[in-house]
Amino acid sequence: MIEFGQWLPDQPITQNKGVFEAKNVIPGAKGYRSFKGLSPYSGVATNKILGAFSAKDYSNSQTIYVGDSGKLYKFNAADSSLSDISKSGGYSTSSDDRWRFTQFGESVIATNYDDNIQKITASAGGLFADLSSDAPKAKYITTVRDFVMVANTHDATDGAVPNRVRWSGLGNETQWAVSATTLSDFQTLYGYGSITGIVGGEYATILCERGIFRCTFVGSPLVWQFDAVETQRGCSVPGSVTSIGNNVFYLSDDGFYMFNGSQSKAIGAERVNRWFLDQYNIAYADNLTCASDPQNQIVMWSFTSNDSGDGTPDKILIYNYAVDKWSYLVVTADLVIPLFSSGYTLEQLDNISSSIDALPSSLDSAVYKGGAYFFGAVKDKKIQTFGGSTLEAEIITGEFELQQGKHTLVNKVYPVHKGGTASVSVGSRRNSQDDETFTSSSSVNSAGFAPIRSSGKYHRAKIGLSGTWSELQGIDFEFASMGNR
Numbered sequence: 001m002i003e004f005g006q007w008l009p010d011q012p013i014t015q016n017k018g019v020f021e022a023k024n025v026i027p028g029a030k031g032y033r034s035f036k037g038l039s040p041y042s043g044v045a046t047n048k049i050l051g052a053f054s055a056k057d058y059s060n061s062q063t064i065y066v067g068d069s070g071k072l073y074k075f076n077a078a079d080s081s082l083s084d085i086s087k088s089g090g091y092s093t094s095s096d097d098r099w100r101f102t103q104f105g106e107s108v109i110a111t112n113y114d115d116n117i118q119k120i121t122a123s124a125g126g127l128f129a130d131l132s133s134d135a136p137k138a139k140y141i142t143t144v145r146d147f148v149m150v151a152n153t154h155d156a157t158d159g160a161v162p163n164r165v166r167w168s169g170l171g172n173e174t175q176w177a178v179s180a181t182t183l184s185d186f187q188t189l190y191g192y193g194s195i196t197g198i199v200g201g202e203y204a205t206i207l208c209e210r211g212i213f214r215c216t217f218v219g220s221p222l223v224w225q226f227d228a229v230e231t232q233r234g235c236s237v238p239g240s241v242t243s244i245g246n247n248v249f250y251l252s253d254d255g256f257y258m259f260n261g262s263q264s265k266a267i268g269a270e271r272v273n274r275w276f277l278d279q280y281n282i283a284y285a286d287n288l289t290c291a292s293d294p295q296n297q298i299v300m301w302s303f304t305s306n307d308s309g310d311g312t313p314d315k316i317l318i319y320n321y322a323v324d325k326w327s328y329l330v331v332t333a334d335l336v337i338p339l340f341s342s343g344y345t346l347e348q349l350d351n352i353s354s355s356i357d358a359l360p361s362s363l364d365s366a367v368y369k370g371g372a373y374f375f376g377a378v379k380d381k382k383i384q385t386f387g388g389s390t391l392e393a394e395i396i397t398g399e400f401e402l403q404q405g406k407h408t409l410v411n412k413v414y415p416v417h418k419g420g421t422a423s424v425s426v427g428s429r430r431n432s433q434d435d436e437t438f439t440s441s442s443s444v445n446s447a448g449f450a451p452i453r454s455s456g457k458y459h460r461a462k463i464g465l466s467g468t469w470s471e472l473q474g475i476d477f478e479f480a481s482m483g484n485r
Helices: 272-281 282-287
Strands: 019-023 049-056 062-068 072-076 081-084 100-104 108-112 118-121 136-143 147-155 158-169 184-189 195-199 204-208 211-219 223-229 242-244 247-252 255-259 265-266 289-293 298-303 314-319 323-331 336-338 373-379 382-385 393-397 408-429 448-455 458-481
Touching: 019 108, 019 195, 049 100, 049 108, 049 272, 049 373, 049 382, 062 108, 062 336, 136 195, 147 195, 158 195, 158 204, 158 282, 184 223, 255 272, 265 282, 265 289, 272 382, 298 336, 382 393
Parallel strands: 019 323, 289 336, 408 448
Antiparallel strands: 019 393, 049 062, 062 072, 072 081, 100 108, 108 118, 136 147, 147 158, 158 184, 195 204, 204 211, 211 223, 242 247, 247 255, 255 265, 289 298, 298 314, 314 323, 336 373, 373 382, 393 458, 408 458
16 A cells, blocks of 8 residues: 655655645545534624634633624523623724633633734623723733733833733733832834734743744842844744743744744645645635644645635644644635534534534534533634534555566556545556556446556646545555566
């Protein structure tokens, strides 16, 4: 069996020891796994959703919050609706901004840069309200140790300061006036361009256009120490930032990187960077979003390709950080988001569908279990889950010689997969200067092979897999030698 290697679209066909196409699959240690399409989870918002967040209170009750250009919502598991819990007057989010959230204790805090930072108590009733009269407006927000930290700010005194970081008082998210007592203060970072992202935790990772800072708590009087630990590159697209543990993933001008707290590692060079930059429509950079899915051990970047007719993100690039491999999906999604389900009773499932068989996800899916993690997206002004039908996969191998230095006639191809219905075509050429010619697609018969007739020195196979399938590992051939010419 020829095992499917990693997806290497940046490598030439003749030198490609992996696969040239890996569409609608997840890379695994051996071959590829299936992935499902989108299925609606919530009711509809008034406008395009610009952010979503899951929060848990101290009793482990969970709530999903959603924001569009004019409103903030709370997901209602009783009927899957999105209830408007905006402050009086609503909001005015500009077209190039989005809602970003963090949780501090039981406080859910949301910012969109255009309005005052908002706050509500997790899983409680009521409406969002202004966090504090002293708090700045900000594009990015996170929780670092016992502080709320914001970046790329706008305040009444200095106006817009895209390279500024501000933080709340120690243990108090409502204290923002500069004070040696509360430790609330700010820091302006010079020489590295605008801040494009911030990641919290035990320390803060601050991504700028031309560098990355590590921000470490040192106590009074400095409070935080800012170290420029990456000065060779920065993050060029704000929506491209996400994290798993201490690893931060981001897109720079020359491709994809993973920052481990002290240095960046190139994860897309000579593999997918050129493919992405050729596909990516930079005119819609504001539409790119990124999120991590720890269950599948993947990071996903949803982006607008040159194939999109209206600027809506239509492809998702996938990186499996556990096995260091890539793939992609052809899925339309306004943004990708990690969430926790609010949970349903059996009676509440009737609000989704009166028939168990007609539920958008299987009954044992995590989306129906309270507090269960699930990876989702936004489409059609609704929260969606990746719990729909299994996506139809396509794998195209790199070129290979079945018999070194000899021409061969391929007559049977055996795709190795679990479940689903497979079809195969083979592309062949006599020498490296010729254009390859693919055969017509041939379905796999009851004996497990696709009958093919294709001759040449160099071959590659295209495998399509539809229906309900789970694994796609490789292919095997039957062929006859045709000599050296």
